[in-house]
Amino acid sequence: NAGVMQNPRHLVRRRGQEARLRCSPMKGHSHVYWYRQLPEEGLKFMVYLQKENIIDESGMPKERFSAEFPKEGPSILRIQQVVRGDSAAYFCASSPTATLAGGEYEQYFGPGTRLTVT
Amino acid sequence: AQTVTQSQPEMSVQEAETVTLSCTYDTSESDYYLFWYKQPPSRQMILVIRQEAYKQQNATENRFSVNFQKAAKSFSLKISDSQLGDAAMYFCAYRGYNTDKLIFGTGTRLQVFP
Numbered sequence: 001n002a003g004v005m006q007n008p009r010h011l012v013r014r015r016g017q018e019a020r021l022r023c024s025p026m027k028g029h030s031h032v033y034w035y036r037q038l039p040e041e042g043l044k045f046m047v048y049l050q051k052e053n054i055i056d057e058s059g060m061p062k063e064r065f066s067a068e069f070p071k072e073g074p075s076i077l078r079i080q081q082v083v084r085g086d087s088a089a090y091f092c093a094s095s096p097t098a099t100l101a102g103g104e105y106e107q108y109f110g111p112g113t114r115l116t117v118t
Numbered sequence: 119a120q121t122v123t124q125s126q127p128e129m130s131v132q133e134a135e136t137v138t139l140s141c142t143y144d145t146s147e148s149d150y151y152l153f154w155y156k157q158p159p160s161r162q163m164i165l166v167i168r169q170e171a172y173k174q175q176n177a178t179e180n181r182f183s184v185n186f187q188k189a190a191k192s193f194s195l196k197i198s199d200s201q202l203g204d205a206a207m208y209f210c211a212y213r214g215y216n217t218d219k220l221i222f223g224t225g226t227r228l229q230v231f232p
Contacts, residue, residue: 031218033218033219035220040224041224041225042124042209043163043209043220043222044222045220048219056218056219058219059219089161095218106165107220109164111160111161112161112162112163114161
């Protein structure tokens with residue numbers, strides 16, 4: 001069973017360009033989470049999505065950032081008009097079930113995409 | 119809001135020895151989950167161990183065990199018989215019972231010397 005896939009692994013963008021980060025969850029997983037790791041820091045939650053729904057976007061910057069998880073295909077984290085401060089590692093995780101029932105599930109992480117803005 | 123604090127930016131241990139990494143957290147919830155994740159140079163996040171707050175027994179996974187002190191809001195990780203492959207960043211994380219997002223500490227970099 002393939003793990004969580006993220007691509008690209010490394011992405012270089014100039015200031016003002018758009019960045020698109022893709023995440024394919026593990027087979028059978030319908031819940032996706034995006035986290036950002038700034039240099040020398042821990043991971044910070046950005047957004048939680050189920051198929052075609054954004055469940056929790058409390059960690060998303062209000063502007064330039066958006067995420068989707070369509071019925072078919074990978075989840076996409078999109079950053080418009082990137083700035084140097086967006087340089088970070090972006091991690092995607094997936095899980096099989098929701099947690100509202102307090103389910104003892106794990107979030108399985110992908111290898112991350114390292115975004116560098118020049 | 120919940121917070122997770124790791125006060126040791128770096129730790130070192132000799133191969134075959136034991137090391138303990140500290141983690142404290144702050145929450146008003148009574149039910150929650152705590153995790154330790156390992157991040158080697160490859161940057162892949164690997165779950166090391168998990169503790170449910172309602173369980174009094176400390177979790178163990180082979181050479182890894184935790185000391186969970188709920189009243190003190192402390193959750194330390196003990197690595198026994200340290201191996202060179204244990205060298206990595208270690209992150210402590212919290213998840214509320216009815217939430218989905220993980221809240222991470224800032225990490226402890228563990229070096230293992232032969």
